[in-house]
Amino acid sequence: MTRDLTIAEVRLTPILVADPPLLNTQGVHQPYTPRLIVEIVTADGTTGLGETYGDTKYLELARPLAERLTGRSVMDVNGLFAIDLGVDESRVQGEVDAGGLRGVQSADKLRLSVLSAFEVACLDAQGKALGLPVHALLGGRLRDAVEYSAYLFYKWAGHPEGVAGEKDDWGAALDPAGVVEQARKFKERHGFTSFKLKGGVFPPDEEIAAVRALAETFPGHPLRLDPNGAWSVETSLKVARELGDVLEYLEDPTLGTPAMAEVSAGTGIPLATNMCVTTFGEIKEAFTRDAVQVVLSDHHYWGGLRNTQRLAAICAAFGVGVSMHSNTHLGISLAAMTQVAATVPGLHHACDSHYPWQSEDVLTERLTFRGGKVEVSDAPGLGVELDRDELARLHRRWAEDDGSLRDRDDAAAMRVAEPGWRQPVMPRW
Numbered sequence: 001m002t003r004d005l006t007i008a009e010v011r012l013t014p015i016l017v018a019d020p021p022l023l024n025t026q027g028v029h030q031p032y033t034p035r036l037i038v039e040i041v042t043a044d045g046t047t048g049l050g051e052t053y054g055d056t057k058y059l060e061l062a063r064p065l066a067e068r069l070t071g072r073s074v075m076d077v078n079g080l081f082a083i084d085l086g087v088d089e090s091r092v093q094g095e096v097d098a099g100g101l102r103g104v105q106s107a108d109k110l111r112l113s114v115l116s117a118f119e120v121a122c123l124d125a126q127g128k129a130l131g132l133p134v135h136a137l138l139g140g141r142l143r144d145a146v147e148y149s150a151y152l153f154y155k156w157a158g159h160p161e162g163v164a165g166e167k168d169d170w171g172a173a174l175d176p177a178g179v180v181e182q183a184r185k186f187k188e189r190h191g192f193t194s195f196k197l198k199g200g201v202f203p204p205d206e207e208i209a210a211v212r213a214l215a216e217t218f219p220g221h222p223l224r225l226d227p228n229g230a231w232s233v234e235t236s237l238k239v240a241r242e243l244g245d246v247l248e249y250l251e252d253p254t255l256g257t258p259a260m261a262e263v264s265a266g267t268g269i270p271l272a273t274n275m276c277v278t279t280f281g282e283i284k285e286a287f288t289r290d291a292v293q294v295v296l297s298d299h300h301y302w303g304g305l306r307n308t309q310r311l312a313a314i315c316a317a318f319g320v321g322v323s324m325h326s327n328t329h330l331g332i333s334l335a336a337m338t339q340v341a342a343t344v345p346g347l348h349h350a351c352d353s354h355y356p357w358q359s360e361d362v363l364t365e366r367l368t369f370r371g372g373k374v375e376v377s378d379a380p381g382l383g384v385e386l387d388r389d390e391l392a393r394l395h396r397r398w399a400e401d402d403g404s405l406r407d408r409d410d411a412a413a414m415r416v417a418e419p420g421w422r423q424p425v426m427p428r429w
């Protein structure tokens with residue numbers, strides 16, 4: 001049968017997803033976080049799914065793009081990336097991404113963060129039309145399951161009083177004992193054997209003590225610490241000295257390639273990043289200066305699954321490791337991450353995922369971690385199905401919001417509990 005893979009309709013649904021009060025160096029997660037669900041429907045009725053950031057600036061680019069896609073082929077992914085979204089540098093001048101958690105903002109990164117969801121939706125539609133999993137379209141899988149690490153956060157037991165939000169059963173984690181308890185739950189519930197602690201929240205000595213407690217409780221388990229660039233070079237080197245015997249890698253201890261290169265020169269611990277290498281343009285300087293030894297890719301801002309493969313190939317050529325970064329996301333993105341990770345040779349580190357923190361999803365069936373791994377689906381496309389009722393419910397939440405939660409702002413969320421909170425001046429320590 002010949003199928004008509006012309007794009008007949010593109011549906012964009014912004015939603016607000018429940019998020020626990022996870023702390024980071026910029027503040028705390030809002031009770032609900034914005035995501036955008038993309039559906040690309042072909043003339044023969046095949047629907048492809050994609051997911052990306054739902055903040056206003058992404059929506060403003062996604063809406064006109066969606067209108068321009070009707071009549072094009074879902075197979076024309078190269079053509080998709082050639083579409084000019086009209087973003088120029090003046091629009092993003094001086095901005096940091098996610099309030100300073102994902103490096104500098106650039107016009108290209110903003111553009112790719114939107115296009116990536118459409119690329120994933122096209123690949124999902126192609127796979128469904130051809131009866132092939134996305135990994136087959138990317139050259140085939142090299143493994144049948146992808147390993148993820150438990151993503152530990154300092155957190156409050158609940159959102160501040162008076163703030164709407166869902167309850168969670170993780171409890172508070174504000175000291176070494178709380179962090180160890182959280183890690184235990186992660187292991188029990190999902191079988192993770194690697195642990196990453198989001199740092200930059202408390203003075204370094206307290207975070208060193210938490211990592212030490214993890215090392216004692218879970219001997220032999222790979223451990224990482226990521227303060228999102230909150231430390232000076234000197235502090236980074238001190239932490240590296242004190243945790244040198246237990247860390248698999250130190251993630252973005254300090255801000256920017258020159259400072260990362262200084263830390264790298266002074267320690268034997270590998271440095272990982274999702275902040276100083278976040279675009280192809282940043283690779284040359286960082287690799288030439290040996291500033292990072294592991295790049296944490298993220299298909300959202302690197303521009304999709306094929307760009308993730310390209311990044312992995314460049315890293316391999318330079319002897320730099322590759323793994324995956326994550327922030328709040330749902331199952332469509334986890335399925336996409338798993339499909340592409342399955343195709344990447346030399347994936348030596350467990351990938352990050354926030355997914356266990358999300359109690360809500362827009363899928364008919366949640367993805368599961370077994371032994372810390374997500375099985376690589378061989379079902380057509382991404383192998384996931386949209387739950388329309390849930391999508392509508394989470395969209396209603398977005399539509400009814402007065403606008404205060406439609407853009408991620410961890411510092412504003414922190415001010416509810418600490419009115420004097422300002423975006424910290426870096427390095428904090």
Ligand code: GKR
Nearest residue numbers: 024101102228274326327328
């Ligand atoms: O969600 O709080 C968070 C994280 O801090 C996230 O935004 C970061 O981008 O997890 C990310 C990281 O590894 O830096």
Ligand code: MG
Nearest residue numbers: 226251252274
């Ligand atoms: Mg990071």
